[in-house]
Amino acid sequence: MLGIWHAFIETPRLKLKLQFKVAKKAAYALDMAMEPFPLPVRFDRVEAEGGTLRATGSAYWKPDEETSVELRFEGDAFEGSLRLPSFGVFALACIRGRGPTLYASLADEIAAYRKTDAPPPRSEAEIGEAVEALLGKLSLADKVGQMCQCMASNFSFGGAVASDPPEKLVAEGRAGSVLGAFDLGRVFELQRIAVERSPHGIPLLFNNDIIHGAQTIFPVPLAWACSWDMDAIREACAVSAREAAASGIVYNHGPMVDISRDPRWGRVVEGAGEDPYLGALIAKAQVEGFQGGTDGQGSLRDLDTIVACLKHFVGYGAAEGGRDYNTVDMSEATLRNVYLPPFQAGIEAGAGAVMNAFNIYQGVPVAASVPLLKELLRDELGFEGVLISDYGAVDEIVQHGHARDAKEAAKKAVDATMDIEMVTRAYDHIPRLTAEGKLSQSQIDNAVRRILTLKYRLGLMDDPYRYIRPEREAEMHFSESHLAASRALASKSIVLLKNDGALPLGGASGAGGRLEGAGDAVSLPSTASRDCGPGGRGKLALIGPFADSKDLLGPWQFSRFGHETVTLYEGLVAAGYGEDRLLYAQGSGVGTPIDGGIEAAVAQAEQADVVLLALGEDSGMSGEAASRMRIALPDAQLRLAEAVAATGKPVVLVLTNGRPLDLTWFDRHANAIVETWFLGSQAGHAIADVLTGACNPSGRLTMSFPLHEGQVPVYYNHFRTGRPLTEANAGEKFISKYLDGPNEPLYPFGYGLGYARFEYGELRLDRETLTPGGKLEARVTVTNADGPSGVETVQLYIQDVCGSIVRPVKELKGFAQVALAPGESREIVFAIGESDLAFWSPAAGYAAEPGEFRVMVGPNSRDVRTASFELLEA
Template sequence: MKRLYLLGLMAGVSLHSIAAQTPSSLLDDKPAFIASLIEQMTLEEKIGQLRLISIGGDMPRERMLEELQAGHIGGTFNTVTRPDNRPMQEAALRSRLKIPVFFAYDVVHGHRTIFPISLGLASTWDLATIATSGRVSAIEASADGLDMTFAPMVDISRDPRWGRTSEGFGEDPYLVSEIARTMVQAYQGKSPAAADSVTASVKHFALYGAVEGGRDYNVVDMSPLRMHQDYLPPYRAAVDAGAGGVMVALNSINGVPASANSWLLKDLLRRDWGFEGVTLSDHGAISELIRHGVARDEREAALLAIKAGVDMSMADSLYQQELPGLVASGDVEIGEIDKAVREVLGAKYDMGLFHDPFRRIGLAQDDPKDRNAENRLHRKEAREVARQSIVLLENRDRTLPLKRSGTIALVGPLADSPVDMMGSWSASGVAKQSVTLRQGMLDALGNKAKLLHAVGANITDDKHMVEYLNFLNWDSPEVVQGPRSPAEMIAEAVAAAEQADVIVAAVGESRGMSHESSSRTSLQIPASQKALLRALKKTGKPLVLVIMNGRPLDLNWARNNADAVLETWFTGTEGGHAISDVLFGDYNPSGKLPISIPRSVGQIPTYYNHLRVGRPYVEGKPGNYTSHYFEEPTGPLYPFGYGLSYTDFDISDVRLSSSTMTRDGGIEASVTLKNVGQREGATVVQLYIRDEVASVIRPVKELKDFRKVSLKPGEVREVTFRVDEDDLEFVNAQLQRVAEPGAFEVQIGLDSQRVKPAKFTLL
C-alpha cells in the first residue's frame, strides 16, 4: 500500500483510496491517474481546485477548514508552519475525493535564513553562489511544510523608481536569464517531488518591470520586437529549466491585462514555449479586470480569465462565484474547466502530494519545538553569499580596508536596524536574528579598537512618507522617529565623529522604501540623512559610506565627497558580519553591479545595452545635435558590471582563434588576466558582443558570457570564451531568431565600459 494511505491513517484520516473508483495501480501513471480523477469530479469540485486562498487575509481558519473538507480549495498561501498546515491537509483529505492541497509562500531570497535581496544575489555574478541561496531556501521552506514558492522574480528592470526593482536581478536579459534558470533548478532540486524541494512559480508574467514611469501596477506598451529581444528571455529560461508554475502579472500589455491575455498565456506560454505547468493569477487580479475596464462585471472578469488561460485564481472568489453559471450558459465549455483542473492536479502530482500528502509536513511528533530555533538557520551560507554581493564603488587612497585599531565612529539610521537588514519580502525571517552592522563591527573588533555609535538622523523626517511606510505595519511600525530633534541627533553624531579616526555612515533606504507599491519619484537619499552626511564631511575625518537600499540611488554626493563607498543593498540575516568582513579586509569585495546607477532621475532609463541611434553622442566631442542631455555628463554614474576590489587586475588585448566564423563552428576569444595588486582577490571577466550591421537596429553591445576568477597577487590566468552562432542570434522584424552574416565585435572587460575589442566575421 502506498505511503499516502499509511500517512493518512496515521493522521486520523480515512483514505481507502483517492476516490473509490480510482485504482491504486494508476497512481504511478500521471496522465491516466489525473484523467480518472477528473472523470469523477463534480463541476463544484473542479472549480474548487482552481481556488488559491490565503488563510486569515482571505478567509478565517474555521471557514478554511470547512471549505477544504468540502473540496472547494486547491491551494493555500501564507501559512508557514507544519502545525498550521497539517490540519488543513487533513481537512482536504476528508473531502469526497481526498485530493491534497498544496501550500505556497513568497520565498524570494530566503525563508528563515534571509539572503541578500535579489539585486544583491545578482551582484555576486556567481551562479553557484546564487544556487546556494535557492537550495537553502528550498530546504528551509519545505521543512516548514511548503510545497511552492512564488519565485524567482525575473522581471527586467530598467527604471529604478519601481519599488520592486529590489526583487529582481537587474537590467540585462542574459544575466537575468542565467539566474532564472539557476534559481528554478535550485528550488526544485533533482525533482519537485523531493521532500526538500519546492516548486518554483516564476513571476511576474510578463513585462511587469517595464511599467510606465516605474509606477507599480501601471500599463506596459511595448513593441513585440523589444518584448522578445529584451524582456521575455528570462521567463523563457525559467520555463525551459522546468518551472512548475507561472504567476501572471498585474499589468496590462499593449492594452490587454495579462490576466485576460490569451496571446500571452495560450499562444506564447503554452503553444510556443511548451509550458505544461500551472498558471496562477496574482493577488486579486481577476476582479481587477473590472477596474482595468475590460470586464463589465464579475461574470465577465471570470470569463476573460479562464478563457485566457489563468488556471488558479489567487485571493479571488470569482471563479467559485461565476464559473458554474458560465458553464451552464455555455459561455465556458467544461473542457476549458477540465484543462485548468488538469494543470492544477498535474502540479500537485509533480510535487509528490498524491503519493504522500504529508511529504513536507511530516508527523506531529517531529515538528520543531521552536520554529525560530537558531539551529534551523544557515548562517555560514548566508554570510558567504552576502559577502560576495557587496560592491565596492569608491576607495580613494585605499581608505578600505579599515584597521582594527584606534576609534571608529559608526553613525546612521541603518547602522543598527535589524529589520532593515532583511530587505523586502523577507519571508519567515525574524528581525531579532539579523546581525546588524553595529553588531557585526563589534564582533569583528573585539577589544582591538573602540566603536562609537550614534543614530545621527531618522530614516526620513517626512511625516507623509513615514505614515505611508508604516501603513501596512500599523501594529508594529518599522519606521520609528526618534524623540530628539534632527539637530540634536546630528550633534551627537558629529561629537562621535570628532573623537574617531574614521567615520562609517550607514545610510540609504528603509526596506519598505523598496517594496511592492513603493515606487518613488526621486532617487535621492532622504534629506534627513543627507544633512547628517554633510555635517560629517565637515569634520574632515575619512568618511566611509555603507549604502543600504533596494534600488539604484543618486550617489553623486557620495562619489564626490566620500572616501569609500560600499553598495550593500540589503544583505540579510548575516549582513552585519558580511559587511564587516569587507570593511576590515577579511573578505576582498568582488561584487559587480547588475544594474546601472544613473546620475539623476532625469537620465532614466539608463541601461548599458541600449539601441544605437543615428546621432550618437561621442565623449570628448561637441554635443550639438547628438543624443544626450546637456546639463550633465552622458551615461551612468556607475555602469553595469562595475565593481572595484582591494587589489588591481590587468587584462590583455583580446585574442581570437580566427577572424572568421562559420555557422556550424565557433571561435574562441581569450584574454590574459593578471592580479597586479598586493592582495588575493576575485573579479568578473565579462564578454560582450556588438553586431555591426543588421536588418534591425541592434544594441551598442550585449552581455553574452562571464567568468568569475580568483587570483593570488602576481598570478596570471588565461580566460577563454567560446562564441558560436547562438551568441550572435537576435529577434528580427518578423520575430524570428536569426544570426545574420557580417561583422561582429567581441568586447572583453571588467565592466560594460572598460573593454578590449576584437573583430570577426560570420560567414
C-alpha cells in the same frame, strides 16, 4: 540579562511563543519575535535598573498603540509582564535560549497521519492515469474548487477580499490551494479539513512567497545577482526550499525574473537587474535550487524541494514611470529580446508554475491575454505546468476596463488558460459560464488536469501530510550551516563602488578609485595611514540609522528570527572592535531627524580616525507598492552626511537599500562607498568581513546607478539613436544628449571594485571570420597586478554592428570569474558561436544575421578592449 530568552503564552484562541533578544552598547536594547506570526515588535525606549528591564514600543499590526514589557531577571530565567495590542496583558516566565519550536509537541500527532510506508514514486504515465480517473469523479463544482485559492487567515497581500472563512471554503471543496499559512500548525489544520471533510479528500497546495529565504534570510535577489555566482544563488534557493518544505509549504510564488531598467520601480529588489543574459542564467539557477537541490537533479517529489513559479509573465518590469501596477507599452522585439529570456530559461529548467504580470500588453491585461499566455507561453514555449494569477489579477481585468464584471473577467482568464485564481472569487462564475456555453468543459478539465498532476508529482495525493514535519523544522530553520551559507553569499553580494584607499580599515595595499580604462595601471593614493584595523589603535565612528539597525533583511521575508539579525555594530564587535574603539551615534532616523542627533554624530566623528556612515532605505521603501519618484537618500540622512563630511575625517558610506540610488554627492565627498543592499540574517558579519579586509569584495552591479535621476531609465544595452553622442561631436548641439549632464551613468552595469587591481592585456581573436555552425575564440590575459588575492569577473560583450532591426550598442554574452593570487596572471578564453549572435526580428524570428560583430571584454560594460569579426552567410 544579555542574550536570547523564550517564553510561551496562551490566548483564548491560540498558543504563542515569544523570543526576546537583550543587547547592550552604551545602553540596553530589546527585540522581540513572536510565533506563529512573523510580525515584529520593536521597543524604542528601554531602561534598566538593577535586574529589571522596562521597555515600550510598537507592534507591526497596531503601530499607533503602545506595547510595553517589564522583565525581572534572576540567573537563567526571568519573570515579568507584556502588553500586546489586540491580545491583552500576559504574565511571563522566560528561560534563557531559543527553546523548542512552537509545534514540537505536535510531532507525534502529525507523525500518526503521515504514511510510514509511502508508495514508490509514480511514473508520468501512472500519474496521467490517476489524474484521469479522479477527474472523471469530480463534478463541475469540484473542479472549480481546485481552480480557486484562499488565504489561510485574514492577513492580506493586497486589498481586502470578500470571502467565506478558509475553513468553510476548504471543507466544501471550494479551494484547492491556500496562500499565507505562515506556520506549520495552520498547514496541518487546513490540510486535515481538506482530507477529512472536503467532497473528495483532495489535498491542498500551500503557497507562500519564498523570495530570498524562509527562516534563514539571504541577500535580496538584486543583491545576490551582484555575486554573479550561480552555484551560490542555487544553494541559497535550495536552503530556502528545505526550510519552507519542512513547514508544509510546497508551492513558491517565486522566483521573480522580471528584467527592469528603472530603479524607481520598487520591485527591482526582487529581480536580477537590467540584463536578459545574466537574468536568464540566474532564473535557471533559482529554478534548479528550489526544485532540484544544488545539483539541479532533484525532483518535486523530493521532500526538500518546492515548486518554482516564474513571475511575472511578462513585461512587468517596464511599468511606465517606474510606478507599480502601471501601464506597459513595448514592441514585440523588445518583449522577446529583453524581457522574455529569463522566462524561457526558467521553463527550460523545468519550472512547475508561472504567474501572470499585472500590466497590460497591446492594450490587454496579461491575465486575459490569449496571445501571451496561451499562444506564447503554452503553445510556443511549451509550458505545461500550472498558471496562477497574481493577487487579484482576475478581478483587475474589470478595473483595467477590459471586462464589464467579474463573470466576464473569469471567462477571459480561463480562455487565456489561467488555471488558478489567487484569492479572489471571480471563478465562482465558471459553472454559469459553462452552462451558457461560453466556456467548454474541456477548458475546465485541462486546467484541473494540470493542478492535479502537480499534486501527484509532489506526492500529496499519496501522502497529504508528508511535508508537515516539526522535527525537520527544528533541524533546518536558522541552522548554523544555513547561516554560514547566507553569510558567504552576503559577502559576495557587496559591491565596492568607490575607494581611495580608505578601505580595508587599516589601509589598503592596492589601488582604489575608478578604472579609467581597461588594463590601465591606475593607482590612487591611500588616505588611511592610521591603523584602524581590528588589532590597531585607531578609533571608528559608526554613525547613521543603519549603524545598529536590524532592518537589514529587506522586503518579502517572513522570518521568525528577525530579532537575531546581526547588525553592523554587532558585526564589527565580533570582528574585534572593542567598545573603547567603536564610537556610535544614530544621527537621524531613516526619514526624519532626531533632536540633537547631528550634533551627537559630529561629536563622535571628531574623536574618530575613520567614520563609517551607515545610511539607506528601510525595508518598506522597496519591494511591491514601493515606487519612488526620487531615488536619493531622504533629506534627514543627507543633512547628517553633510555635517559628518564637514569634519574632514575620512568617510566610508555603507549603504542599505533595495535599488540603485543617486549617489553623485557621495561620489564627490566620501572616501569610499560600499553598496551592501539588504544582506539578510548575517548582514553585519558579512559587511564587517569586507570592511576589515577579511573578505576582498567581488560583487559587480547588475543595474546601472544614474548620475542623476533625470537620466532614468539608464542602462548599458541601449540603442545608438540616429544622432549618437561621441567624443568627436560632444560640443555640437543637435545630437542625443542632455544640456546639463552626460548620458552615461555614475556606475555602469558590471561595475565593482576590490582591494586588488587587475590589469587586462590585449583582446585577441583566433580568426576574423565565423562560419555558421562554427566557433571562434576570444582570449585575454588578466593579471592581479597589485593587492591581495581576489576574484575578478571578466565580462564578454558583443555588438551586432548592422542588423535588419537596430541592435544594442553591446550585450553581455558571457563572463568568467577567476581567483588570482598577487602577481598571478591567467588567460581567459571565451568561445563564441552563432547562437550567441541570434536575436528575434519580425521578419525572421530567432536567427543570427551575417555581418560585422564587435567583441568587447573588460571588468564592466564601460571599460572594455575591442576586436571585430564577421559572420559569413551560410
